[in-house]
Amino acid sequence: MNAERIPDIIIGRLPVYLRALQRMAEKGVQTTSSQELGERVGISAAQIRKDISQFGEFGKQGTGYHIPFLLDKLRAILKVDRIWDVALVGAGDMGHALARYQGFSNRGFQIVMVFDNDPSKVGQMAGNFKVENTDVMVERIRAAGVKVAMLTVPAAAAQEAADLLAKAGVKAILNYAPISLNVPPDVRVQHIDPATHLQRMTYYL
Amino acid sequence: MNAERIPDIIIGRLPVYLRALQRMAEKGVQTTSSQELGERVGISAAQIRKDISQFGEFGKQGTGYHIPFLLDKLRAILKVDRIWDVALVGAGDMGHALARYQGFSNRGFQIVMVFDNDPSKVGQMAGNFKVENTDVMVERIRAAGVKVAMLTVPAAAAQEAADLLAKAGVKAILNYAPISLNVPPDVRVQHIDPATHLQRMTYYL
DNA sequence: TAGATTGTTAATCGATTAACAATC
DNA sequence: TAGATTGTTAATCGATTAACAATC
Numbered sequence: 001m002n003a004e005r006i007p008d009i010i011i012g013r014l015p016v017y018l019r020a021l022q023r024m025a026e027k028g029v030q031t032t033s034s035q036e037l038g039e040r041v042g043i044s045a046a047q048i049r050k051d052i053s054q055f056g057e058f059g060k061q062g063t064g065y066h067i068p069f070l071l072d073k074l075r076a077i078l079k080v081d082r083i084w085d086v087a088l089v090g091a092g093d094m095g096h097a098l099a100r101y102q103g104f105s106n107r108g109f110q111i112v113m114v115f116d117n118d119p120s121k122v123g124q125m126a127g128n129f130k131v132e133n134t135d136v137m138v139e140r141i142r143a144a145g146v147k148v149a150m151l152t153v154p155a156a157a158a159q160e161a162a163d164l165l166a167k168a169g170v171k172a173i174l175n176y177a178p179i180s181l182n183v184p185p186d187v188r189v190q191h192i193d194p195a196t197h198l199q200r201m202t203y204y205l
Numbered sequence: 206m207n208a209e210r211i212p213d214i215i216i217g218r219l220p221v222y223l224r225a226l227q228r229m230a231e232k233g234v235q236t237t238s239s240q241e242l243g244e245r246v247g248i249s250a251a252q253i254r255k256d257i258s259q260f261g262e263f264g265k266q267g268t269g270y271h272i273p274f275l276l277d278k279l280r281a282i283l284k285v286d287r288i289w290d291v292a293l294v295g296a297g298d299m300g301h302a303l304a305r306y307q308g309f310s311n312r313g314f315q316i317v318m319v320f321d322n323d324p325s326k327v328g329q330m331a332g333n334f335k336v337e338n339t340d341v342m343v344e345r346i347r348a349a350g351v352k353v354a355m356l357t358v359p360a361a362a363a364q365e366a367a368d369l370l371a372k373a374g375v376k377a378i379l380n381y382a383p384i385s386l387n388v389p390p391d392v393r394v395q396h397i398d399p400a401t402h403l404q405r406m407t408y409y410l
Numbered sequence: 411t412a413g414a415t416t417g418t419t420a421a422t423c424g425a426t427t428a429a430c431a432a433t434c
Numbered sequence: 435t436a437g438a439t440t441g442t443t444a445a446t447c448g449a450t451t452a453a454c455a456a457t458c
Binding site: 011012014015016018019020023040041042077078079080084086092093094096097098100101103104107108109147148150155171172174178179180188190192193194195196197198199200201202203204205 | 216217219220221223224225228245246247282283284285289291298299301302303305306308309312313314352353355360376377379383384385393395397398399400401402403404405406407408409410
């Protein structure tokens with residue numbers, strides 16, 4: 001065990017372990033080893049043991065890790081042993097796809113509101129949600145205590161929307177706009193930009 | 206200049222610089238400094254200078270970097286000074302959103318074919334593309350010499366689809382399925398999984 | 411017990427930062 | 435020239451790996 005600050009890079013790998021373990025559990029596998037898990041996710045066994053051991057002694061010598069137990073621990077560490085309400089901002093194609101995506105609920109998230117500033121979209125449906133006007137966003141998010149948002153507006157509108165989200169008390173933004181957001185230090189941002197991801201690979205072609 | 210192997214972590218930052226510079230260029234800005242660029246993307250000035258200097262001396266003491274020049278260099282390094290044809294596999298909501306996405310062409314990519322194995326989707330339109338049957342995928346990709354693919358099929362179908370893509374000669378896969386893919390060593394994979402990205406932030410909430 | 415695999419230490423490896431001479 | 439900023443070196447910091455005693 002270790003009470004010191006855990007490096008960000010380790011936190012970043014835990015969701016990958018969690019995802020792989022969840023898949024194994026679905027297949028009914030009860031036990032795994034750092035070796036086996038490492039092969040699945042492409043990370044060395046030593047690193048997996050070291051990462052996990054930052055948080056406790058969750059394995060057993062000779063037998064490895066009991067998957068349901070390790071799942072519980074990882075979910076608790078990552079705070080996805082609960083369901084986070086998520087606000088979706090931007091009801092374009094990507095927003096609609098996310099609103100209809102079935103994969104969030106068993107990973108700790110559920111969309112609860114959808115916003116757009118285009119009057120022709122407000123009032124329309126996105127998945128099961130009625131699109132609301134961005135005018136009421138800060139108020140709605142604050143009242144609901146939502147801390148997590150996904151941003152799928154055009155690049156030109158993204159910074160302004162991020163400012164509103166920060167103002168509304170959102171602390172985690174998943175940004176689909178192809179632009180680096182400027183946010184207060186207590187707000188975390190993750191980027192999803194397909195072009196950027198593709199460009200990380202073309203260098204090697 | 207430096208002919209040695211460039212670390213992956215540096216290559217991974219170049220698309221971020223490229224994106225920020227492209228945005229500055231659109232606004233008509235001609236020149237920037239490592240300091241200014243660093244503030245925009247949240248990376249130290251020293252690191253930006255070091256990263257860029259791996260590939261040549263692209264700046265000028267006293268004045269910084271000429272943006273159009275640096276853009277050209279970065280595009281050439283990342284091999285996005287051309288347009289890569291991309292195959293899209295999976296014509297669900299996410300596939301449709303990507304097929305209609307306008308942001309690829311000025312970043313070095315264009316979708317040229319869309320596949321799905323669901324007979325009810327084959328023949329339908331996704332963006333401007335007629336969805337083709339996965340049966341003909343290997344042959345079509347091979348014949349067209351496509352090297353880049355985006356994978357938006359359900360998790361259960363992703364590994365099989367990845368195997369076909371590898372067989373077809375694809376060397377870069379952008380994987381939207383929430384599963385770690387197993388591919389030959391000469392194939393690169395990047396993951397886009399919104400739940401994983403969100404889980405990297407909930408730890409800090 | 412014998413075999414397997416953890417948790418952890420120490421060694422290695424790699425990345426980041428600070429500082430500054432060079433120079434535009 | 436004076437001011438600004440690069441490219442690069444050396445120092446620091448942090449992450450990964452290898453190895454193995456502990457133990458299930």
